[in-house]
Amino acid sequence: MILRPNGRFGERRRRVLAKNSQFKNAAIWAFLSILHRISPFKVGITLWKRVGFQKETVTVHITQSTWLLCVCVCVCVSVQDAGALTSVFLRPLEGMEALDMMVSPGRVPHDTVALGPLLKLCSGWQRPGAAVQGQCVLVSPARFEVDVGYHADVIAAFKQTPSRCYDMNTRKWNFALEDYRRLSKLHPASAEVEPLPRGVVQAFRARFDGTLVRPLGVPEADLSAVDPSLTSSLMPFQREGVNFAVFKEGRLLLADDMGLGKTVQAICIAAYYRKEWPLLVVAPSSVRFTWAEAFRRWLPLLEADSINVVVKAKDELRGGLVTIVSYDLLSRMDKQQQAAKPFHVLIMDESHFLKNMKTARCKAALPLLKAARRVILLSGTPAMSRPSELYTQVLAVRPTLFPRFHEFGLRYCNAKQLTWGWDYSGSSHLGELRLLLQESLMLRRLKTEVMSQLPAKQRKVVVVTIDTVGARTKAALGAAARELAKQQSNKTKEKEALLVFYNHTADAKIQAITEYIMDLLECGREKFLVFAHHKTVLDSITEELRKKSVPFIRIDGSTSSAERHQRCELFQHGMGSCVAVLSITAANMGITLHAANLVVFAELFWNPGVLIQAEDRVHRIGQTSNVDIHYLVAKGTADDHLWPMIQEKMNVLEKVGLSESNLSDKALSASFHSKVSPCLDTAFPDTGAVCLGHCLYRIQGKYVCVAFTIYRHHVCVLPSPDTQTVCVLQ
Structure with a gap:
């Protein structure tokens, strides 16, 4: 039996009260509370002195601040005795109320037969000083290890197990999972061994039962019904x-x-x-x-x-x-x-x-x-x-592996009970946890x-939404889009209108860009590059990183040559998270940042060659990983026009042999649907992009169509997904 000081009061507080004579006895009674552990049998009580137990039945463990009582003492404590002190909580053994064993103070039964029914309630109880403790740990998909102190009876039980194996390096015994239940029955009463968690037994049930018949590896799935x-x-x-x-x-x-x-x-x-x-x-x-x-x-x-x-x-x-x-x-x-x-x-x-x-x-x-x-x-x-x-x-x-978090926390989080509650911030049995996760x-x-199996460089188009922008920004985007449509016949004015549209796009994408960067950081990305063109975008990104206390470097047109070198060295050799916020035109060449393997383009740029150069800040000699390139594009902005233009230019260069990189659909792991539709290539060539119901998806109950031609992109809202509906860009 065990008495532990109540966790609500600190050790210093108890000592102060104990010094005061009027609280001397109360310090023992009032600041102790009940603990009841099923295995091994440990019960804490607070009334040891009040009920008149003899000295030989009580031992004080100084280092752990606990009172150790003889097992027979527990039957001498009644709920009425506990009720005398309001600060005491008494929890009897489960099932004890069914036993007719109430004994008055001072009349403790020492007959083992008389205590037999009580001891049956205490799974794993041991005589003081005779037990060795240990635990079972899964060490491979087929074997488990028993980490236990030396005891002759324990070793004898181990040697009766056919699959036994002693590791001279770790000095621990391990066995096949098939022998787990057999060993559980053989281990002597002098040993207290913590079993494997029920979740582990459930996950590896076939191996425990010896009924594993499935072949090695995962069978091939029938995907004939999939596109x-x-x-x-x-x-x-x-x-x-x-x-x-x-x-x-x-x-x-x-x-x-x-x-x-x-x-x-x-x-x-x-x-x-x-x-x-x-x-x-x-x-x-x-x-x-x-x-x-x-x-x-x-x-x-x-x-x-x-x-x-x-x-x-x-x-x-x-x-x-x-x-x-x-x-x-x-x-x-x-x-x-x-x-x-x-x-x-x-x-x-x-x-x-x-x-x-x-x-x-x-x-x-x-x-x-x-x-x-x-x-x-x-x-x-x-x-x-x-x-x-x-x-x-x-x-x-x-959900059946660990229905309760506390059980998971005790096993794998090194859970500790502190003054204010349980602390699950630690870790334990990580090898077993890895095996459990992989199996189940x-x-x-x-x-x-x-x-x-991977290409050295993978490009991915990430479609972001600008639905949260303000009314003024939306109005500016709409006006720019209409102006661009009007100037289609005049190439010079069309380029000027597209440039204005491009500037307004920067303001519209800022919130989506910062959200995406924060998502990457929350996903565990430590180092990556973010390229942007407009100063407002660069400023917004750095301001958000500063608010979140995320380390970053910034290189733009105002950065001197010496500062560029220093900041690159900081990024390359610094420890921990760091984001490189870079100007597309000022940092697309002359620097090496291959400590990262992810590049995010917050904005597009007119010249695809500049984009390729920027990508190669990480995709260069010294890079040991595959490189991921993310292009953030927003529908209803200048990106709708720039991305097809960039694609076409790069594909032309690739066909001529002037570039080994291309931006075709096959190079992307996610699609922006910029592939030219054959029916749109010839239909109404003089009136602009025509919607024939291609590329529809539903947003807020409306059907939004995204249709491309070689020259431009068109977005329209349709009342229904009728594929015969024809819409012409106004």
């Missing part, structure tokens, strides 16, 4: 990811490194379960429209009105077959969640956003995850700093593992 254009585009490791998801019945955490195509894998997995749709995609706000474009690209047979992008909390959550919503909007749509039918297939992009169970976004997402049949979590950094951040994702995919729910591949 062939999608399945044929998958790289070998991406196909393996889809196979793993199907093998896990559509419930997994896809933790591939950034740039390995988690989006296309998730869409393919969701398409495999097409019959169970509606599908909900929850993603950071900055990439909602990127997801809409990805569905249009990879599932071309998906009907136009099937994609519903939620942009306001008042929008309908079940407005389409595929609904895309941000985490923040989802947390503000509680009433719709309760009224709407459940989504059977869920994709949670950047699922580490759910790391804190107390946040509104997590509370909003967990009910949806609980009701879904298929749960696809995507994150390149599932945990940012500690194992506790993994729990909600484990709970979402495999997680698939993770690094770039170094699949580098041979």
Whole structure:
């Protein structure tokens, strides 16, 4: 039995009270509370002196500030005795009330037979001084290790196990999982060994039972029902990811490194379960429209009105077959969640956003995850700093492994009980946790593992939204777009109008740009480059980074040569996170920043050669990783005109042999749908871009069409997804 000082009072406070004679006895009684631990049998009480126990039944453990009592003493304490002190909480052994064993103080039974029924309530109780303690730990998918002190009876039990193996380096015994239950029955009463968690036993049940019959590796999934254009585009490791998801019945955490195509894998997995749709995609706000474009690209047979992008909390959550919503909007749509039918297939992009169970976004997402049949979590950094951040994702995919966080925290977070509560910020048994995740729910591949299948440089177009800009900015954009349309017959004036449109686009994209950069930082990106052209954009980015206390360097036209070198050295050799904010025209050459492998273009530029030079600040000799290039584009802005122009120029240079890089659709991991439509190439060539219902997707109940020609891009809002509707740019 154990008595522990009450955690509500510090050691210093107890000492002060003990010095005062009038509180001397109360200091012992009032500041002790009950502890009851099932294994080993330890019970703390506060009335040891009050009920008249003998000295030999009580021992004080100085270093741990605990009172150790003989096991037989517990039957001498009554609830009435405890009630005499309001600060004492007495919790009897579970089941003790059914035993007729109440003994008066001073009359302690020493007969083992008399105490037998009581001792049966105490699983794992041991005689003082005779026990050795240890624990079982999973060390491989097929074996577990027993870390326990030396005891002759324990070693004898180990030697009776057929699969025993003694590691001379670690001086620990390990056994096959098939012998786990056998060993549990053999271990002597003199040893107290903490078993493997129930979640581990559940995940490896086939190995524990010795019934593992499946072949090594994951079987090939039948993807015949998925669009062939999608399945044929998958790289070998991406196909393996889809196979793993199907093998896990559509419930997994896809933790591939950034740039390995988690989006296309998730869409393919969701398409495999097409019959169970509606599908909900929850993603950071900055990439909602990127997801809409990805569905249009990879599932071309998906009907136009099937994609519903939620942009306001008042929008309908079940407005389409595929609904895309941000985490923040989802947390503000509680009433719709309760009224709407459940989504059977869920994709949670950047699922580490759910790391804190107390946040509104997590509370909003967990009910949806609980009701879904298929749960696809995507994150390149599932945990940012500690194992506790993994729990909600484990709970979402495999809720039966660890139904309660405390159990997970004790095992893998080195949980400690402090004065104010439990601390779960530590880590423990990380090797076992990794094996558990890999077996039950997680698939993770690094770039170094699949580098041979990847191109050296991968470009990705990220479609950002500007729906939150002010009325003045919207009016300026609209006026610039109309002016550009009027000047199509005059090339000089058209270029001037496009330049004005380009300047207004910078102001419109600022908020979306800063949101995307913050999302990258939250996803664990430590070092990357951000290129922009306008000073207002560069200023806004650096100001936001300064507010968030994120280290950064800035190189623009005002930076001297000496400062350029110093700042590049700081970025290259500095430790920790750092963002390089660079001017496209001032920092596209003459510097080396290959400490990063990600480049973000916040704005486009007229000359594709300048963009390629800027990309090569990281894609150069000394770079050991694949390079990711992200172009941020916004619909309804000058980007609609600049991006097709850049594409065409670069493709021409590539065909002539003057550039080894191109910006064709095949070079992109996400599409902006700038591919020229054959029907639009010849239809109404003198009147501008014509909409024939191509590239439609649904936003706020309206059908938005995006149609390109070689020369320009057109956006129109249609009343219906009728493919025969014809709209001409005004």
